[in-house]
Amino acid sequence: MPSAQPDNPEHAADLLAKIASEQSRAAFSELFRYFAPRLQAYATRQFGNEQTAMDLVQETMTNVWHKAHLFKPDRGSAATWIFTIARNIRFDLLRKNKHRQNDLSADDLWPVLAEQNDSLDDDYALDNDLLMQQLAVYCEQLPKAQRTVIELIYVEGKSQQEVADALEIPLGTVKSRTRLALQKLKELIKHDD
Amino acid sequence: MIKFHPSEQHLVLYAAGELSPAMLMMVGTHVDMCAHCQSHVQDIEEQMASKLFGDNEQLARRASFDEQQMLQAIFNSQVPADSVPIAANDSLYLEGQRFALPPTLARNHHHIGEWSRLPGKLWRAPVRVGGEEMLNFIYMAEHASLPEHTHKGNEATLVVNGVFNDEHNEYRDGDFMLLDGNHKHSPATQNEDCLTIAALEGPLHFTTGLSRLLNPFSSLFFK
Numbered sequence A: 001m002p003s004a005q006p007d008n009p010e011h012a013a014d015l016l017a018k019i020a021s022e023q024s025r026a027a028f029s030e031l032f033r034y035f036a037p038r039l040q041a042y043a044t045r046q047f048g049n050e051q052t053a054m055d056l057v058q059e060t061m062t063n064v065w066h067k068a069h070l071f072k073p074d075r076g077s078a079a080t081w082i083f084t085i086a087r088n089i090r091f092d093l094l095r096k097n098k099h100r101q102n103d104l105s106a107d108d109l110w111p112v113l114a115e116q117n118d119s120l121d122d123d124y125a126l127d128n129d130l131l132m133q134q135l136a137v138y139c140e141q142l143p144k145a146q147r148t149v150i151e152l153i154y155v156e157g158k159s160q161q162e163v164a165d166a167l168e169i170p171l172g173t174v175k176s177r178t179r180l181a182l183q184k185l186k187e188l189i190k191h192d193d
Numbered sequence B: 001m002i003k004f005h006p007s008e009q010h011l012v013l014y015a016a017g018e019l020s021p022a023m024l025m026m027v028g029t030h031v032d033m034c035a036h037c038q039s040h041v042q043d044i045e046e047q048m049a050s051k052l053f054g055d056n057e058q059l060a061r062r063a064s065f066d067e068q069q070m071l072q073a074i075f076n077s078q079v080p081a082d083s084v085p086i087a088a089n090d091s092l093y094l095e096g097q098r099f100a101l102p103p104t105l106a107r108n109h110h111h112i113g114e115w116s117r118l119p120g121k122l123w124r125a126p127v128r129v130g131g132e133e134m135l136n137f138i139y140m141a142e143h144a145s146l147p148e149h150t151h152k153g154n155e156a157t158l159v160v161n162g163v164f165n166d167e168h169n170e171y172r173d174g175d176f177m178l179l180d181g182n183h184k185h186s187p188a189t190q191n192e193d194c195l196t197i198a199a200l201e202g203p204l205h206f207t208t209g210l211s212r213l214l215n216p217f218s219s220l221f222f223k
């Protein structure tokens, strides 16, 4: 077997693909043995604290294990992706150490691990531009109750809680109407493509 | 076409997460709006990653740890709770007008405070992101002007939507400008209104952290 190392970008990308598709422990172990010690060396020097450094390593590699499916090879190398995960965790660790609750969170600055989902788990799964252009047309085809919720959220910019308050209905109902409406909109949009 | 960009140093410190919260928001918003800086930030991240993971000298000097134990802990771990992002909200309203916010601001919509009216057709809303430096939306209606002023420190301004002028230039969507304390200027709008965000900036440091990976004297990013 040719002995490619994880410092070979293509090999590292293949390993991530294997972790994503079949939860390959062998593939992850190989990545881990390459990246974890290097992260640790850097983090120890950075934090000057063995324990914080280990937290950074473990948290970063835990994300790599569970979120490998979010790696997009066309957007950069595996090493860069792992670097950006570590950068975000470091940012949040430093923030926590300052006991600041209102500050920025790394995910809100650099959404490295945001699910770019095709699923509808996320209530806000529709692409925004698409939404703005086509929503008005498609909305007309929604049942009235769903349309009202969608308009309040996406046109007036209300939160789901605000919509619940305004319509005097439970938050759960707003959520399910939003989900159903988005599902329906997606079907309509797909159908039209 | 965006004419004014953050400096190389700003982009490096942004990619490292080592600017003040206010400036992270400013540079992040510019990067959202500017394809050029976006690909530049990707290059910088790539560069930092290869420096970080390519440092075999440090690797040799580190204390070893029980890799097998950490591996097991990771295999046994729960999927990290999907940090359900606070839903991005890309609409900002003022006087019945809707402004579309770039992603960085949309994801941080919950930090935006109330608008207040200032003399001279100006409105201001704070963005509370922590840190020493203030971050504010400044909205200038048509035919508005700010009195000529200088700044104590550096002031960064980014046009989110619209156009304004000062003695030197015209600034449009995405333009990012940094004015130092000696720089006098008097911004004004003409027939169009203008939404900007502005932050006072402290000194830039390259003394610690990830940005240090790109030493100013060795990096191709500093010319």
Ligand SMILES: [Zn+2]
Pocket (backbone or CB within 6 Å): B002, B004, B005, B006, B030, B034, B036, B037, B038
């Ligand atoms: Zn730019």
